[in-house]
Amino acid sequence: MVSFVICLAILLIGYFTYGKVVDNTFGPDDRETPAVRINDGVDYVVMPQWKLFLVQLLNIAGLGPIFGAMQGALWGPIVFLWITFGTIFAGGVHDYFSGMISERNDGGSIAEVTGKYLGHAMQNVMRVFSVVLLIMVGTVFAVGPAGLIVTLCKNFGATGFLATTLFWLVLILIYYFIATFISIDKIIGKIYPVFGICLVIMAIGVIIGIYTNPEFTIPEIWTHLYNMHPSATPIWSFMFITVACGAISGFHSTQSPLMARCMKSEKQGHFVFYGAMVAEGIIALIWAAAGCALYEVTGGLNTGLAAALAEGQSAAIYDVCSRTMGGIGTALAMIGVVVCPITSGDTAFRSARLTLADWFKIDQGSYVNRLKLCIPVLGVGAVLGIGNALGYIDYTVIWRYFSWTNQTLAMIVLWAASMFLFVEKKNFWITAVPATFMSAVSSTYFILAPECLGGLVNGKTADGATVYNTAVAYPIGIIFAIALLVIFLMATKRHSAKAQA
Template sequence: MVSFLICLALLIVGYFTYGKVVDNTFGPDDRETPAVRINDGIDYVVMPQWKLFLVQLLNIAGLGPIFGALTGALWGPIVFLWITFGTIFAGGVHDYFSGMLSERNNGASVSEITGIYLGNGMKNVMRVFSVVLLVMVGTVFAVGPAGLIQLLFTNAGFTNVLSNKLFWLVLILIYYFIATFISIDKIIGKIYPIFGICLIIMAVGVGFGVLTNPDYVIPEIWENFTNLHPSGTPIWSFMFITVACGAISGFHATQSPLMARCMKSERQGHMVFYGAMVSEGVIALIWAAAGCSIYEGAKLLEMGGGCPATVYDICSKTMGSVGLVLAMLGVIACPITSGDTAFRSARLTLADWLKIDQKSYANRLKLCIPVLGVGAILGIGNALGKIDYNVIWRYFSWTNQTLAMIVLWAASMFLFREKKNYWITAVPATFMSAVSMTYFFLAPECLGAFLNSKTAEGVTVYNTALAYPIGIIFAIVLLAIF
């Protein structure tokens, strides 16, 4: 428990100290923001700071800090270190600069920002990366809550349409279409703060339930400083890819421009962008601690790691029936409120790319229909058992962290041009470059399918002798080019 509390304290202190260093390095000023200058009543709308913070938290949270952290618990309490230091020195920095660079460039999407600082070639790469990532995120965050709702009604004894996953998936996709299409302040600006509060209360409830129950003991890092994964999956770089949204996530860079278009002052960036990431780190830390304390690694793996059944079980054990209702509401609302903004961001990314003005209904429909159509095909394919949810999630995870790597390099180039301390972004950019390339050579859905081998018992033998050096060399080469 001591190591958990230390990590929790470090996250809070990190917001006020290193977060301020990051803010001062960027140098916010009193220039007129895009929300004030452009204000189109659709995507550029001024919102108060407290609402910006809660909406940003809901936008970036989703299932990531819950499912990802619970799966990360398979490696043991060593995951606390990645969540804590990843959030302070990588995730918070990434989210802050992705938001503030967008704000400085008329609220441009992340692909356009990358083009400004890394050139047209990388801009086109990021356009494709961003749209693919956003559609996968929207799909994952439609399938996940649909499964949770189905589980709730099934456990309650329902055997009708309410216990049908496809039914709930279609309803969620219909809501996504509406939220993607209409003005940002009509639904997102009104209900997100409420769900944001629910998400925070849920995390506090789970944390309190774990800390006050003598049957649950949060293991100490120093007593378990080793790989505890039941399958022997390497910590490097699988844990750093699996626990994405609770430490650093490229998906956040696609969401930050939404709030960059709604800020009244640049000075709100520290709380809105860095602060929301630290809050997500705290949420991930609590869920990781719950996974480590309630289950043995083999049991957690048997349950599927981060999945609806695990979340349902933890909420039930830590808060009972009353807290379970609130908790499940938060877990269901959380991904839904990231899924709709994922599709919204995909629309805006395509609009920036194709130079399509979004004031008219017709222009928005031109982009909403194909974006939601692809998401519906993937989601319904999963509901019908044709597409594996875990495969979508794994591809999302790698694409996610690769995008984060590129955004950090773009921020480094901005700081270099401004003659400011670019090492605060170049160091995590280098680290994430090594993570991304190593995973690409190890993961079974990538080159690992050809480079790894299996024992006679069917246990995967990862080709780390090849992947580790390649990942490190790749990162060094990118740093040298920079």
């Protein structure tokens, strides 16, 4: 259990040390913020700092740092390292700059901000990329909570129509429509603090349950520094894609502009953006620890956890809660786990609306204009979600594509932040290094993953097991990352030459 405590301490120290380095690199000042200057009573609304933090945390802390971290635990406690250092040096940096650069650009959506620093072509790519990702996220975070509610109801003996996934899915989508349509401070700003309490209780309850039960032991990194995945899936780059929201997630860059439109001062950025990411890293660390501690290990492999995850995310999360807490604690924890993804799903659809509004220059002060965007956005989400509930669309496929697009978006945003820092004559390496790293992660995964090019480059054993062609994928991923870094450095030179001309 020492490994867990050390990683937890590093996360907390990282917030106060490296987080301040990131904040000082950006250089927040006393200029008037978009929330004050534009204030439209709908999307630009001043909110207090504590509420900004909770809303940002709940925006980004969906099923990713919970179920994603448990999936990451299949590789063993080595996942603690990715969660810890990924949060400090990549995720926190990504979230901070995506929020603060948006704040400097009138709270613009991430697609518009990226286009300003990476060009019009990339702007159009990001517009499409962002909307697709956000609708996928909204769908995932509607289907997931519906399944969790059904699992909870069944375990408490409920039957009938009220316990069906379809009913709860429709109910959640109705809430999403309302939250997407009305002013951000009317529902999101009022109920998120309550949801935040549930989330904190859930996290504290799980880790206390692990530490107080002699049957559970969190394995140490130094005694399990090998691949414990039962399917021998490579650590690089599958683990880095699987554990996204608990380390670095491109989805967060679509959420940060929501709070950039509600900040009273730029100096709130360190606590709101970097701080929320560290808090999410802690949540992911707890759930990864649960995945490593609660389940049987056979032959050095996490077979017990794999079996639990095979039952579905709803059953796996409920199993952790019931085994670590039981009784009232289980009910409270499950409420937290249910509302957690819902609070990301509603803002995902809201971000999709705002991205489309920025793209087509549609004023959102009008009820009619908001309806023009809410109806198609929620309509697509409803089709995907109901299709999954009826068995026509595979939820796991949606999740896999979400994972890759998520990290690719993070890569692009980090490159945009690097160009911003260069233009501002500041240390761009603080974002260029994680941008290069994530470029290697995304490209390697794209080659190896079965939903991407894996079917073409990987092989099969006689019993059907996948043989990953890492000899091809790893060098290509490294070359691709280096190529993007070279392209970026050449772009900075061209920019300098134009400035001097």
